[in-house]
Amino acid sequence: MVRAMEQYLRPGIPTTPFCPGCGHGILLGLILRAIHGLDIDMREMLFVSGIGCAAWIPSPHFNADTLHTTHGRAIAFATGAKLYNPKLRVMVISGDGDLFSIGGNHLIHAARRDIDLKVICANNMIYGMTGGQVASTTPRGFTTSTTPLGNPDRPFDLCKLVEAAGGRYVARYSVTQPLALMESIKKALFLEGFSFIEVLSPCVPQFGSKNLMESAPKIIEWLMEKCIPREKAEGLSREELNGKIITGEWGDV
Amino acid sequence: MxxxxxxxxxxxxxxxxxxxxxxxxxxxxxxxxxxxxxxxxxxxxxxxxxxxxxxxxxxxxxxxxxxxxxxxxxxxxxxxxxxxxxxxxxxxxxxxxxxxxxxxxxxxxxxxxxxxxxxxxxxxxxxxxxxxxxxxxxxxxxxxxxxxxxxxxxxxxxxxxxxxxxxxxxxxxxxxxxxxxxxxxxxxxxxxxxxxxxxDRKKATGRPPFEAKSPRQIPPMPSFGEGERLLVTGSTHDGLGIRRTDDPKVHARLIERINDKILLNKPTIVDVDGFFLDDARVAVLCYGFTARSSLSAVKGLREEGYRVGFMRLKTLWPFPHENVGELSERVERIFVPEMNRGQVGGEAMKSSQCEIISFCQTNGEVIRPEVIRKELMRLL
Missing domain, CATH: 3.40.50.970 (Thiamin diphosphate (ThDP)-binding fold, Pyr/PP domains)
Structure with missing residues (x-):
């Protein structure tokens, strides 16, 4: 299996740049395994990313066409490429800050237009690359380098936002749910129309360390505890769901 | 071809x-x-x-x-x-x-x-x-x-x-x-x-899309979906497109190349137009819509025997410094009417050997020929 996956990696790129405990490497592997599982030729794929840690998942690691763009605009670049050459299978991989803060407008409009893009948002709830500033996904009360007294604001519910904007297939999984996540990526690749997957990915040095989760096991445990499958959540009260993250699929499933 | x-x-x-x-x-x-x-x-x-x-x-x-x-x-x-x-x-x-x-x-x-x-x-x-x-x-x-x-x-x-x-x-x-x-x-x-x-852009397979043999040359540009497995990034990159964000040599080489490929090809890029320049004492240096009013004013003054010439910049960037420099050696003064605060006039000063006189109009209206004529009369 490991040898079989090598064909998907660009030759000559020895390591990933991700920090110890980062979830992005798991996501990187799962995307490639989903592509392998569907037997998709990497030469048909175009990976578009913005700026930030998650934008480095495809570029330069994936052995396919990659377009590493400006901050927030990945979906707009992808829209141009996909509309001009509909034969390209276009996947956008970027972070929560890139896709939902600086690039939020492009995301909701692409969902509205139902452009056939597969958008994967690696959500680490923080601006990792720039030093741990608060994001539009940071839970209320959490400490960041720009909210030393705790984040006063509520985070976005990314899936609700994309669903409301018209996303065809919308899903949320954590890297701690690798098999379900891989199946979800396969589904997004298979379905036509605008697909969106939010992937919760731990960031130890920027998010964990400021919030009493200084090690990878601690933040992974926190994520596993926090995530609750949609089916289980349906029977629970509002109080019981407080602070939980519901994982699963919405839209065309 | x-x-x-x-x-x-x-x-x-x-x-x-x-x-x-x-x-x-x-x-x-x-x-x-x-x-x-x-x-x-x-x-x-x-x-x-x-x-x-x-x-x-x-x-x-x-x-x-x-x-x-x-x-x-x-x-x-x-x-x-x-x-x-x-x-x-x-x-x-x-x-x-x-x-x-x-x-x-x-x-x-x-x-x-x-x-x-x-x-x-x-x-x-x-x-x-x-x-x-x-x-x-x-x-x-x-x-x-x-x-x-x-x-x-x-x-x-x-x-x-x-x-x-x-x-x-x-x-x-x-x-x-x-x-x-x-x-x-x-x-x-x-x-x-x-x-x-x-x-149409030049294509080639298996060649680095961000590297050329000489500074004048333009690298080939394949498209997505052609099997080239392109790496395109807005970060500093080598010839293959791989990010090299802490290598001073790679950065300097790339910046020099993207500047040189235009500046060294200036003779084939730049285009200017000139009339009545042979014996002109004063030349109007203009571009865009203002060149219409300028030509009208210059023609009128020529009919009356004034030695006034006309140069129109069809290319603004890369700036035709060579043409402006040559012109400035032949005339006494260069008059630059513009619908801004002297953006081209200021640039022309870098290469001009003679006095540049900027005329700026920023009232949201085109500069009329009679305005240019009046200003030129003061210089002739």
Whole structure:
């Protein structure tokens, strides 16, 4: 299996740049395994990313066409490429800050237009690359380098936002749910129309360390505890769901 | 050969068009098959005609959510193989600066039309100005080159749009057509030749897309989906496109190359026009719509025996310093009328051996021939 996956990696790129405990490497592997599982030729794929840690998942690691763009605009670049050459299978991989803060407008409009893009948002709830500033996904009360007294604001519910904007297939999984996540990526690749997957990915040095989760096991445990499958959540009260993250699929499933 | 001859988008002969309509026809004639844009006065007619004409020619039109996404979609489409363009005016042009820097750094051919209005900010949306000339060159951060053309008629709105695509494709560089509101909305005759000469970007397989053997050469540009497994990034990159964000040599080499490929090819890029220059004491140096008023004033003064000449810059960037320098050695003074605070006049001072006299009008109106005549009379 490991040898079989090598064909998907660009030759000559020895390591990933991700920090110890980062979830992005798991996501990187799962995307490639989903592509392998569907037997998709990497030469048909175009990976578009913005700026930030998650934008480095495809570029330069994936052995396919990659377009590493400006901050927030990945979906707009992808829209141009996909509309001009509909034969390209276009996947956008970027972070929560890139896709939902600086690039939020492009995301909701692409969902509205139902452009056939597969958008994967690696959500680490923080601006990792720039030093741990608060994001539009940071839970209320959490400490960041720009909210030393705790984040006063509520985070976005990314899936609700994309669903409301018209996303065809919308899903949320954590890297701690690798098999379900891989199946979800396969589904997004298979379905036509605008697909969106939010992937919760731990960031130890920027998010964990400021919030009493200084090690990878601690933040992974926190994520596993926090995530609750949609089916289980349906029977629970509002109080019981407080602070939980519901994982699963919405839209065309 | 990358040059080819194709049929014009319109039947040959005389047509009656607005400048903005002529831009759209020039784009279709040049082979443009992708347009992304956002509505803005006074350029929207370009977008409306492109929506109609791309529908007829099998191209792709998309109205984006803003100008940031418009220029981004254009760049994405260009790498997917399209001859792609957008059009805007000042406020939208400001928003596009981010994507223009990206296109310049990734050597992406694309055409950006700026139908200039009176700024800054929202300014006077329906009034004329030429205030974006410096922004076109220096608007995005960092050191890079672009090409800027300056049309003075409906005919040139058509011809220079074709030329802009050819230059963009040939030099892999964002190329700008800096019209002004007055020429965008001007209606006059447009003569269409049956054939158009167009340049298509050079392609090659297995060659580095960001490296050339000599500084004058332009690397080949494959498209997405051709099996080249391209790496395109707006971060500093080597010849293959791999990010090299802490190597001083790679950065210096790339910056020098993207500047040199335009500056060293200046003789084939720059185009100027001149009349009555042989014995002129005073020359009018002008561009865009103001060149129409200037020529009218110069002609009138010549008929009365005054030794006044006329030079029109059809290319504004790279700036025709060589032409201005030569001119300045032959005349006593150079008069530069502009619908801004002296953007080209100031640039001309860098290469002029004689006195440059800037005349600035920023009231949202075109400069009339009699105003230019009056100012020239003081110098003669």
């Amino acid at each position: 990358a040059w080819k001859r194709i049929k014009a988008s319109l039947p040959p002969g005389r047509h009656y068009f607005s400048g903005n309509e002529a831009v759209a026809e020039g784009a279709i004639s040049a082979g443009c098959r992708f347009y992304a844009g956002y509505p803005i006065t006074p350029s929207s007619e370009i977008m409306e005609r492109m929506a109609h004409r791309l529908g007829q020619t099998g191209g792709v039109f998309v109205q984006m959510e803003d100008e940031l996404s418009s220029i981004s979609a254009v760049t994405g489409a260009s790498w997917a193989g399209a001859k792609a363009m957008t059009a805007t005016s000042g406020p939208g042009f400001s928003l596009m600066m981010e994507g223009i820097g990206y296109a310049a750094f990734t050597e992406t051919p694309c055409v950006i039309v700026d139908i200039q209005r009176a700024g800054p900010s929202t300014g006077q949306a329906t009034r004329v100005g030429s205030g974006d000339i410096m922004q076109a060159k220096w608007g995005s951060h960092g050191d890079y080159q672009i090409i800027v053309l300056s049309p003075w008629s409906v005919q040139e709105m058509y011809e220079q749009t074709i030329q802009a695509f050819n230059l963009a494709e040939r030099y892999r560089v964002p190329t700008f057509l800096m019209g002004e509101e007055a020429v965008g909305h001007l209606r006059e005759n447009l003569e269409i030749e049956p054939w158009v000469r167009v340049f």
